[in-house]
Amino acid sequence: MTLAIEAGLSAGVPTGHPLYKEVKQRITRGLMDGDWRPGEAIPSEAKLAERFQVSVGTVRKAIDELVAEKILLRQQGRGTFVATHTLDRTLFYFFHLVGKDGRKETPGTEMLTFAHGRADAQEATQLGLSRGERVYRIRNLLSLSDEPVVIDDIVIPAQLFPDLSPAVFGTRTGTIYGLYQARYGINVIRIAERLSATLADDSVGQLLGVQAGTPLLSIARLAYTYNDQPVELRHSLVDTTQHEYLSDLVKS
């Protein structure tokens, strides 16, 4: 007889997982279902322990992992909160460019184009779609210290963002992932990036204010929500004359 059954968590169905993994999954499901909105507190550890009929220590261990993944945020004396895509978080975890002096700066964003399209074979594979499914294609120009530095080409499944329009996208108040989260309930929790070096062509060079042939950093990003489901594909071209990409595996 497993402990999970004893505790009544999934009566009659052996899980094969430790109890705290089960608890973690149930909390994650609550997050996916929108039981608690971004910025809100989840129930206290004591209440969750009561609800799931496990000890507080087991709930803590489950939450520990979600906090380590930056999905939840603990604050002593206040509660445990669903992480929001604030500017600070974006800058810290999702924006990796720094000046050559090491300083990080908030980029200015200008939307250049917004188009409807169909996923090509590669995009479909990466986003887990069928080829030809409807997507939005958005091109942004990012500036640092009022100089253009990055061209971002975003591809997202139209299905996930029902009423997205240039107006909605352009008039957002916070970050792009903040928009996904607040308006569409899509919570980006992890990204993977593949970097290479390339050369600016004429059109790109014009946008970035560099000559054709200038070396650029090319970044292909895939953004994921819960359960490793990909939700956004983003290709960036970076002028690294004044800036660098920082890759720092942090410590606790």
Next chain:
Amino acid sequence: MTLAIEAGLSAGVPTGHPLYKEVKQRITRGLMDGDWRPGEAIPSEAKLAERFQVSVGTVRKAIDELVAEKILLRQQGRGTFVATHTLDRTLFYFFHLVGKDGRKETPGTEMLTFAHGRADAQEATQLGLSRGERVYRIRNLLSLSDEPVVIDDIVIPAQLFPDLSPAVFGTRTGTIYGLYQARYGINVIRIAERLSATLADDSVGQLLGVQAGTPLLSIARLAYTYNDQPVELRHSLVDTTQHEYLSDLVKS
């Protein structure tokens, strides 16, 4: 009265830190002092609890963090071990290049040059040395699928690597960080990398088998040991025609 004093860990001296942080520091100090060599097991949790006069749970929490930082490695039923710089670990945590198909491959290394030198201003700053201190400069050519892909320029303080020579470096059996660890007791536990795009010049192009003017990925790496002490500076130039740099913030 603090708990640390009660427990006798640092009698009479208030730490201001939680007890488990104190325990973590003492284990870390043991690692720095070479009390337990890489690959060896540290004492069991019960023994450490006895030694430090704290509960097993407190020792576990200290070890938890060291495991999260990949300094220690736990194995149920066996013990807790000091992480070694095996090829697998290097490939997984310190080598970020993958083929365009996503596959990771063990690089072949060829030492091109080995020189004695003096730290310039920038190197001194980054390595925490005084300007003019003696350093070794080592240039390696890395190959993937028998094609040259990376030029590595390594700079390390001579003081930390007493009898290092081309022979010692060239006849090592394992990885470079494995050599640092096994022969000099220097344990690289973290790296930070700054990436930018650049162009191949004639000499570099010749080594990598590409034309001058080919875009290359430029990587400036700083490797750290305990207490964030920098120990190695490494500059890499990567031909990203067939390979990419993977930046993936992993999950638990």
Next chain:
DNA sequence: TTCGATTTGTTCGTATGTATT
């Protein structure tokens, strides 16, 4: 092959400290 000792992994419960409201 079996069994027992050892070691880490999981879970429980309790008490107390510390920060917030």
Next chain:
DNA sequence: TAATACATACGAACAAATCGA
């Protein structure tokens, strides 16, 4: 001040993996 919530620390019991007798 009091209530609430997370943080730390302790101890105990059992599970699971490993290893050697």
